[in-house]
Amino acid sequence: MRALIHDPDLTFGVVPDPVPTPSQALVRVASFSLNFGEVAYRSADVRPGHVPGWDAAGVVVRAAADGSGPAAGARVVTFGWSGAWAELRAVDTAELAVVPEAVDLGTAGALPVAGVAALQAVRRLGPLTGRRVLVTGASGGVGRYAVQLAAREGARVVASVGSPARAEGLRELGAAEIVRGPENLEGRVYGVLDNVGGRQLTQAFYRLEDDGVVMAVGRAAREAAVIDFELAGTRSARGRIENFNVTTPFGDDLAHLVGLLAAGELDAQIGWRGPWDKAKEAAEALLARRVAGKAVLDL
Ligand SMILES: NC(=O)c1ccc[n+]([C@@H]2O[C@H](COP(=O)([O-])OP(=O)(O)OC[C@H]3O[C@@H](n4cnc5c(N)ncnc54)[C@H](OP(=O)(O)O)[C@@H]3O)[C@@H](O)[C@H]2O)c1
Numbered sequence: 001m002r003a004l005i006h007d008p009d010l011t012f013g014v015v016p017d018p019v020p021t022p023s024q025a026l027v028r029v030a031s032f033s034l035n036f037g038e039v040a041y042r043s044a045d046v047r048p049g050h051v052p053g054w055d056a057a058g059v060v061v062r063a064a065a066d067g068s069g070p071a072a073g074a075r076v077v078t079f080g081w082s083g084a085w086a087e088l089r090a091v092d093t094a095e096l097a098v099v100p101e102a103v104d105l106g107t108a109g110a111l112p113v114a115g116v117a118a119l120q121a122v123r124r125l126g127p128l129t130g131r132r133v134l135v136t137g138a139s140g141g142v143g144r145y146a147v148q149l150a151a152r153e154g155a156r157v158v159a160s161v162g163s164p165a166r167a168e169g170l171r172e173l174g175a176a177e178i179v180r181g182p183e184n185l186e187g188r189v190y191g192v193l194d195n196v197g198g199r200q201l202t203q204a205f206y207r208l209e210d211d212g213v214v215m216a217v218g219r220a221a222r223e224a225a226v227i228d229f230e231l232a233g234t235r236s237a238r239g240r241i242e243n244f245n246v247t248t249p250f251g252d253d254l255a256h257l258v259g260l261l262a263a264g265e266l267d268a269q270i271g272w273r274g275p276w277d278k279a280k281e282a283a284e285a286l287l288a289r290r291v292a293g294k295a296v297l298d299l
Pocket residue numbers: 035036037113114117136137138139140141142143160161162163166195196216217218219220221222244245246286287289293
């Protein structure tokens with residue numbers, strides 16, 4: 001089959017078709033989306049013939065041998081830590097969800113890592129009704145889902161972006177306030193969903209309410225955070241920072257998010273879409289902060 005492989009750039013190659021384990025379905029990929037992590041750190045992943053890629057949507061061509069998961073012909077959105085950027089993907093049936101006809105496969109393919117991370121991080125913040133929640137990197141893939149999902153939980157969402165242009169569409173998604181970096185935030189917040197790390201994490205922490213919590217989701221700035229826990233006037237009494245990582249399996253959370261898409265209650269925020277031979281262009285746009293939300297590639 002044809003696949004995108006690293007050499008260490010993104011190029012096409014021909015690799016053997018994947019051989020599913022008994023609990024895996026074989027899926028013909030229709031679309032996949034790019035995530036910051038798999039693009040920014042891809043050189044760490046170079047092995048001969050390795051097919052990267054986390055998120056993909058497509059059609060089941062062979063159901064799992066153990067009888068789990070959907071039958072051949074089902075439209076599905078899938079997650080795994082490799083293998084998405086190819087014509088065929090073998091995927092554990094616990095890591096997929098069925099996509100109804102009303103939902104475009106490319107739209108569903110924009111869900112997995114960004115959508116599930118946002119969903120799980122918002123849940124970990126606890127009850128949000130009436131609480132002020134800051135989302136940093138709100139213009140990006142995780143950020144645009146987090147704004148919507150936190151607003152759905154009743155939070156007053158503050159979206160932090162790098163420039164006014166990057167804020168486009170965020171109010172329509174549920175942001176009540178927009179700030180240009182947490183350093184410009186007035187007052188305090190109960191929760192932070194931090195996608196940027198570094199100085200933004202530091203500044204967000206200094207603005208926590210007494211029992212507030214930061215979910216340290218990402219580190220798009222690729223810099224370390226330095227925090228002075230005794231800085232006068234900034235201390236929240238018991239505010240804490242939690243290291244967040246998505247937990248697998250994704251299947252149930254993907255089904256929930258697909259349901260929201262189908263009901264028109266969630267928007268996948270596709271900011272870049274094109275054929276998969278433009279993967280390099282899409283990856284460059286993502287890292288250059290030129291994509292509002294998700295980049296999706298169609299096969
Ligand atoms: N822990 C987990 O389980 C998990 C899961 C998913 C993602 N992540 C991490 O979460 C972060 C966000 O992921 P994503 O997919 O939403 O990425 P993304 O779509 O590229 O969005 C990242 C956002 O961060 C902001 N940003 C600020 N400074 C930046 C810089 N120096 N370089 C790049 N972006 C910068 C950008 O907003 P402005 O342009 O408006 O400044 C951008 O929209 C990444 O670090 C990713 O690895 C972690």
